[in-house]
Amino acid sequence: MLRTRNVQPSLWESVLPEVCLRLPAELERVDAWLDDERFLVPFVPHFSPRMGRPSVPMETYLRLMFLKHRYQLGYESLCAEVSDSISWRRFCRIDIDGRVPHPTTLMKITTRCGEQAVAALNEELLATAVEARVVKTGKVRADTTVVSANVQYPTDSGLLARAVVKIGRLVTRIKTVGAAPRTTFRDRSRAAARRVRAIALSLHLRGAAAREEAHRTVTRITGELAGLLDQTAAEASAVLRNARRSLPRTTGRARGRLHRAVNELDTLLTRAAQVVAQTRTRLDGGKPDSATRLVSLHDPQARPIRKGRIDRPVEFGYKAQVLDNTDGIVLDHTVELGNPPDAPQLEPAIRRIHHRTGRIPRAVAADRGYGEAAIETRLHNLGVHTVAIPRKGTTGATRRQHEQRPAFRNLVKWRTGCEGRISHLKHRYGWNRTRLATLTGARIWCGHGIFAHNLTKITRLAAAQAA
Numbered sequence: 001m002l003r004t005r006n007v008q009p010s011l012w013e014s015v016l017p018e019v020c021l022r023l024p025a026e027l028e029r030v031d032a033w034l035d036d037e038r039f040l041v042p043f044v045p046h047f048s049p050r051m052g053r054p055s056v057p058m059e060t061y062l063r064l065m066f067l068k069h070r071y072q073l074g075y076e077s078l079c080a081e082v083s084d085s086i087s088w089r090r091f092c093r094i095d096i097d098g099r100v101p102h103p104t105t106l107m108k109i110t111t112r113c114g115e116q117a118v119a120a121l122n123e124e125l126l127a128t129a130v131e132a133r134v135v136k137t138g139k140v141r142a143d144t145t146v147v148s149a150n151v152q153y154p155t156d157s158g159l160l161a162r163a164v165v166k167i168g169r170l171v172t173r174i175k176t177v178g179a180a181p182r183t184t185f186r187d188r189s190r191a192a193a194r195r196v197r198a199i200a201l202s203l204h205l206r207g208a209a210a211r212e213e214a215h216r217t218v219t220r221i222t223g224e225l226a227g228l229l230d231q232t233a234a235e236a237s238a239v240l241r242n243a244r245r246s247l248p249r250t251t252g253r254a255r256g257r258l259h260r261a262v263n264e265l266d267t268l269l270t271r272a273a274q275v276v277a278q279t280r281t282r283l284d285g286g287k288p289d290s291a292t293r294l295v296s297l298h299d300p301q302a303r304p305i306r307k308g309r310i311d312r313p314v315e316f317g318y319k320a321q322v323l324d325n326t327d328g329i330v331l332d333h334t335v336e337l338g339n340p341p342d343a344p345q346l347e348p349a350i351r352r353i354h355h356r357t358g359r360i361p362r363a364v365a366a367d368r369g370y371g372e373a374a375i376e377t378r379l380h381n382l383g384v385h386t387v388a389i390p391r392k393g394t395t396g397a398t399r400r401q402h403e404q405r406p407a408f409r410n411l412v413k414w415r416t417g418c419e420g421r422i423s424h425l426k427h428r429y430g431w432n433r434t435r436l437a438t439l440t441g442a443r444i445w446c447g448h449g450i451f452a453h454n455l456t457k458i459t460r461l462a463a464a465q466a467a
Contacts, residue, residue: 002058004043021087021090024087029462029463030456030459031091032459033455034062036124039124040062042116042120056105056109057093060093060101061106064082064101064106065451066455067081067088067091069430069451076103079101079103082100083100115443115447118447118451119443121447126331129329132465133465134458134465135325135357136325137359138325138326139325139363139365140331142346142365143367143418143419143421144319144322146315147319147432148315148316148433149316149317150299150434150435150437151296156278156279157221159279159295160222160225160279161192161195163232163271163297164192164225165189166297167229170268171239174240174243174265177257179258180239180242183242184238185236185239186232195221199217199221219283222283226280226283229275233269233273233276236265237269240265243261243262246258247262268297271300275297291303301318303339305317305318317442318336318439319336319338319339321333321342322425323349323353328457329457329458330425331357332352342369346375346379350382354382363384364387364388365389365412366388367390369392370389373391375389376389388407431449
């Protein structure tokens with residue numbers, strides 16, 4: 001059952017001195033903006049108004065998520081900090097003697113509401129800011145970045161070894177419940193770990209001859225790991241088949257645990273087969289398709305993305321686009337699967353900005369990745385007066401003269417500030433790595449980060465404007 005506000009008063013409010021009840025300046029500004037009922041509307045479709053247990057008040061959940069992404073706290077750390085702070089309790093509308101929501105409750109609400117609620121929150125925030133006349137759309141700039149998935153650096157041997165270990169743990173969970181007790185299964189986790197350590201030792205060798213020997217050793221051991229995973233998967237398939245037969249006879253909580261373990265093992269065996277296939281392709285001298293290559297067992301939608309960075313030639317995650325204005329407010333952002341080209345994403349973003357603000361930007365700046373004549377023509381057709389995007393490839397004399405104009409060069413220089421905006425999002429609002437798996441999880445994570453960033457910016461601008 002949906003609860004939007006905590007209406008239960010607390011007697012401690014009248015006992016504590018005023019200095020204890022005072023909020024910090026930033027939280028006071030944010031608190032005033034979040035009092036608007038429009039920020040609670042996106043959560044209504046995800047809860048029943050009458051059935052079920054009363055939920056955490058949505059005003060409390062919304063403020064907790066703002067603190068989480070504003071200060072980059074984990075769920076457990078967030079709940080502990082709010083529990084120990086009077087000012088944070090007051091900001092989150094939790095009574096002094098009230099119970100702070102459990103971390104798993106916040107996780108479940110985040111998953112339940114999904115990316116639709118987060119997107120609607122960002123839309124409502126920008127709509128409120130437009131009404132308050134704090135959003136400028138004269139100039140916007142665009143850039144793309146990679147939001148890393150929460151995965152280790154993927155190697156064939158590492159994925160094979162982790163698959164062997166995870167299959168062993170799931171089979172142990174199934175047998176602990178009492179399913180498939182007589183089905184033979186050998187846990188090969190220690191054998192896989194020995195081979196991974198052997199690979200690590202071989203990579204310490206120096207010299208050309210030693211490097212060739214190390215390469216042969218790594219290839220041989222990787223093939224052995226693929227064989228280990230094949231054997232483990234074959235035995236686990238028999239356990240899975242017999243565990244499914246045991247499901248109708250299992251009752252109580254054990255049935256739920258067995259059902260979850262069976263589903264997880266089924267998914268893991270499918271992914272393990274893909275890991276073995278792409279490993280054997282590489283061992284045979286081929287190269288797996290990067291568009292479908294599996295780089296993580298728990299986040300199958302993460303993809304290898306090459307952005308040309310010297311320190312990280314290849315990153316693993318999702319591609320995001322950010323458009324901000326002169327005040328640093330992010331007017332549009334997207335998170336996409338794989339590595340789509342930059343240029344086709346710009347025109348839809350400008351259309352969305354027009355829909356949100358009612359105005360077409362006067363000038364648009366972007367880097368050379370967007371530099372296509374067709375894109376510039378489409379932006380002009382939308383009503384953009386100035387487009388400052390250097391063209392790809394070799395340009396003619398007329399185009400070079402156009403790009404040397406002071407107005408064009410000034411906009412290109414201003415465009416580099418978008419890289420600073422992305423760096424700020426990565427360092428202060430969690431965009432460096434999404435902690436939620438899959439594309440939907442990445443969009444939820446990045447959406448909350450943008451909401452916290454824009455809310456901080458907009459409230460500061462509104463306060464300065466009022467002063």
